[in-house]
Amino acid sequence: MSISIDQSKCIGCGKCHDVCPGTLIKINENKKAFIKYPKDCWGCTSCIKECPVHAISFFLGEDIGGKGSKVHTEKVNGLVRWIVEFPDGSVKTIDIDPKESNKY
């Protein structure tokens, strides 16, 4: 599992760089964030949660069953919305009410 950062959305605020527990994300000369060590990502999703413009998504490596989908999360009206973009262009959203999120 690793992340990808959409360069067109990134505003270079550096929040993802600051929180990555492996310090794997750097800012390039164009003031855009990029992951320097993609194989070292733990998949904690800290950066995705910090990004103010939803520029970061994560994906599963093929070696653990990944099929090319990208996932990110946004906060919408107090709900946590997860957005899965499948390779065929279809999209699935799952809304979680934080109060109900821990049924199990």
Added chain:
Amino acid sequence: MKIERLKTDLLIIGGGTAGCYAAITAAQNASQETVGLKILIVEKANVKRSGCLAAGVNALNAYITEGRTPKDYVEYAKKDADGIVREDLLYTISEKFNDVTAHLEKLGLVILKDKNGKYVTRGNRNIKINGENIKPILADAVKKLPNVTVLNHVNIFDFSVHNNKIDGAFGFGIENDTFYAIEARAVIIATGGAAGLYRPNNPGFSRHKMWYPPFNTGAGYAMGIRHGAEMTTFEMRFIALRCKDTIAPTGTLAQGVGAKQVNALGDVYETKYGISTSERVYGTVVENLEGRGPCYLRTVGITPAQEESLLKAYLNMAPSQTIRWLENETPSKANVEIEGTEPYIVGGHTASGYWVDTKRATTIQGLFAAGDVAGGAPQKYVTGALAEGEIAAKSAAEYIESLSALRQAQGPDVQFKVAEPAEATIKEEEIANHVAEIEKFLSNEKGPQTTENLEEAMQTVMDSYAGGIKTSYRYSENQLNQAKKEIEIIEKLTDNLNATDLQEVMYIYELKERLTVCKSVIAHLAARHETRWHSFAENLDYPEKDDINFRKYVNSRLENGEIKIILRELTAEGQRNYEHQH
């Protein structure tokens, strides 16, 4: 490289669960006195999301629920480890589980409550939380403390110890080209356990998709080992039983929808091997070895409502599992395959780590240990790490008080005053030696070996000869001898490694730390001539449990470059206090 000298009262190495809580405790205790204790946390990432809680958690797994007592918890942990625990350490954390939980709630953690306002429990020892933001909550609390300074992105790689007394540490900023020599009256080590010693389940692109933070490299263990600290129970490795590939938790499936462990024939096998943590792993291993694998959690046939709840529950704590379901087959249609992870050394789950007294003092004077780096108290989890942070902080503060009754008041503004060379405990020459070592890696010619390749070589050795996944966690003395030989060869090669910046220098030190820990793990595995915990320490030369000779702690200490094994008697039933014998 810039060189900066810092001076503080209490240095906390590692700003994770235990480290942050140690700072909070020490700062609050100090505020009641006339003089504020100056506290410095040094963290190699950023305290906001570093350590085990980066991704969040959805339960506190160590809590004394209604009708239960701390003694029940001690008994549970003791039974799970088949007796090899320190009761004094377990008692002192168990008695604090509920207080630290209440404190976290006050700091902003959302704990689920029922209609009557009582915490929602999951089993006898767990309560449910909305813990996605548990680490930012702790980090925010630290940030508000006026006498605590946090140095983020600074990697500590050596203690400063003179005559078995710690007086500081050495580190470097991985992004600011600065070397730090930090003097301190007392030090709390809270760097967590060690991942990445063994070849992981998926060593390719997803090599870091592991159970434990891959950034916890055993730095605290390694620094202590090299300075002669006594260590305990490194042979009790931890192996997690997880959803295959995503390494997502299985408890939510087992407890949430009642999914049973079944083999490929559909037979429920989980009751056949016992229910301790190690026996659950072992059962799955044996089913596979005997040709009845793969093994699964049986989820086929759950209701659509259950499935939807599962998809959401996993998004909340291990989103990769939900994505795997959506990209492949969902749990109502396909059972979820399970597997054991590679072994880890982690004092929050098993009993590996520093040999500490009840106050969490290590055998190095002035050095206290808390959280996964501290041994003797398995099943610690989040609340246990917080409790140990609190205990270590109080002990360190007491120790500092005892060091000097004449302590002068110094405002926080002079915290980083450069020490006068005459009173400095860290000498210029010691700084120069450490700087030279770093600069050597930066100036080494790029040779045939890379840090990454040597790390893989180490993991392959441990996998093949020290009871990794490859041998179904089993090992023999001959194999361990081979492991020792090969790890020593790899260790020699690390001196020639090249780094282009300080982050790469950190990777070299992390590799060296892991190699140091590997050698101790090998020595400990070889010393326990029995098999007390299946899979966790499966000794093929001694396949039976030996209560006569091995109801003991296996401890070790580095003496003149050799690991010396010390067998120590177990603490007595109900023992509440343990002191080091100096």
